[in-house]
Amino acid sequence: MVDSGPIRVADRSVARIVIVGGGAAGVLMSAALARRAESGRPIDIRMIERESCCGPGLAYGKADPGHVLNNTANRMSAYQDDPDHLLRWCASRGVAADRGSFLPRPTYGRYLSSVLGSAGATPDATLLRIRGEAVQIREAAERTSVELSCGWSVPGEVVVLALGNPPPHPQPTRDAVYSGQRYVADPWASGALDVVGADDHVLLLGTGLTMVDVALSLAARYPGVRMVAATRHAEQLMPGPFKDRVYRPQGWLSPVLLAGGRMLGTWRQEPKGRRLRVTIEPFVKLRAGVRREAEDEAHRLATWTGADLDLAWADDRSP
Ligand SMILES: Cc1cc2nc3c(=O)[nH]c(=O)nc-3n(C[C@H](O)[C@H](O)[C@H](O)COP(=O)(O)OP(=O)(O)OC[C@H]3O[C@@H](n4cnc5c(N)ncnc54)[C@H](O)[C@@H]3O)c2cc1C
Numbered sequence: 001m002v003d004s005g006p007i008r009v010a011d012r013s014v015a016r017i018v019i020v021g022g023g024a025a026g027v028l029m030s031a032a033l034a035r036r037a038e039s040g041r042p043i044d045i046r047m048i049e050r051e052s053c054c055g056p057g058l059a060y061g062k063a064d065p066g067h068v069l070n071n072t073a074n075r076m077s078a079y080q081d082d083p084d085h086l087l088r089w090c091a092s093r094g095v096a097a098d099r100g101s102f103l104p105r106p107t108y109g110r111y112l113s114s115v116l117g118s119a120g121a122t123p124d125a126t127l128l129r130i131r132g133e134a135v136q137i138r139e140a141a142e143r144t145s146v147e148l149s150c151g152w153s154v155p156g157e158v159v160v161l162a163l164g165n166p167p168p169h170p171q172p173t174r175d176a177v178y179s180g181q182r183y184v185a186d187p188w189a190s191g192a193l194d195v196v197g198a199d200d201h202v203l204l205l206g207t208g209l210t211m212v213d214v215a216l217s218l219a220a221r222y223p224g225v226r227m228v229a230a231t232r233h234a235e236q237l238m239p240g241p242f243k244d245r246v247y248r249p250q251g252w253l254s255p256v257l258l259a260g261g262r263m264l265g266t267w268r269q270e271p272k273g274r275r276l277r278v279t280i281e282p283f284v285k286l287r288a289g290v291r292r293e294a295e296d297e298a299h300r301l302a303t304w305t306g307a308d309l310d311l312a313w314a315d316d317r318s319p
Helices: 024-036 057-061 085-092 105-120 209-221 240-246 288-305
Strands: 015-020 043-049 125-131 134-139 144-148 153-156 158-161 201-205 226-230 256-259 262-272 275-282 308-313
Touching: 015 024, 015 144, 015 153, 024 043, 024 057, 024 105, 024 125, 043 105, 043 153, 057 105, 085 105, 105 125, 144 158, 201 209, 209 226, 240 262, 256 288, 262 288, 275 288, 288 308
Parallel strands: 015 043, 015 158, 043 125, 201 226, 275 308
Antiparallel strands: 134 144, 144 153, 256 262, 262 275
16 A cells, blocks of 8 residues: 655656566555656656566456455555545446455456556656566666666666565475476466366365465366365364364374364264264354254264264363
8 A cells, every 4th residue: 555654766857766566566666656756856667577467466467356355445445545546446447346345356456557557647757667577686876777688777766676475485395296297386377277177186285365266266167176275284273272182192083073164172972772972072162053053963963873862062171
């Protein structure tokens, strides 16, 4: 978001600023600079971007329409002093949105491109977009320049690096699985998910936002596709202190009560004559709906085994 912090450039009649990277950070920087341009002291911005389009960057340029922003429209304006700017842009383009909407990320990418266009159309600010890969910065006493892979040199007084995040690191292990054709190292690389077929079982390593994006993309492509997401962080799977109740010595695993993708308790069942004793030990206070569903499941199980259910809740929650 553009705020009102100071941006100082050399005191010259024209400030020439080179921004490397035309994603959200580069766009917002351009918009902030353009606002500071004054007659008698114009600003000349040169934006270097290796992709064909400036504005969306990775987060908003490679997203599917089903990928939404992680914040509401009233908090995603490009201008801190004008929180409704994004909403007005939506209204002017017929995009349905209110302050609480989570907009599709591709829509936000178009918004950023439009913000960049406005920055270039500001009186006393000029914006030149250069398509190319920056490979080096050269600094001399009075002059700095950014060298491109094609051999061009783009001079300026100030260089802003708005390069975004680098692609994921290669796995530190030589395990063959990570060099096979079925391993996708960077899900954002162009066509990366094309290796997945409709009948494949997909293992997603990690359970963060990128996993959610990939899961949504694959589910849209192949409804019913089977996916399992693995995480190193047991907290996401169960409340931490209860780990030992599930992962027991010598590799024993307790059956668990699974709700909303989390292990919320252990589940024990013992046939006793014509009765089936089911004991559920919750790790946390369960919502009434979860308790009801667990009880329904116990009843289904008893019916299926032809036994009378004897259900016990062990609500002691100390680990
Ligand atoms: C999948 C994903 C979803 C996200 N969703 C949200 C969200 O909903 N809300 C939110 O606030 N934030 C979100 N973020 C965080 C997001 O990273 C930032 O909000 C913002 O988009 C980062 O912008 P950036 O300009 O730093 O990086 P980028 O958007 O990656 O832009 C960097 C640009 O620099 C270019 N570049 C890099 N190196 C060179 C070079 N040597 N020469 C020329 N060009 C170069 C790249 O091509 C790229 O276009 C998300 C991030 C990701 C990865």
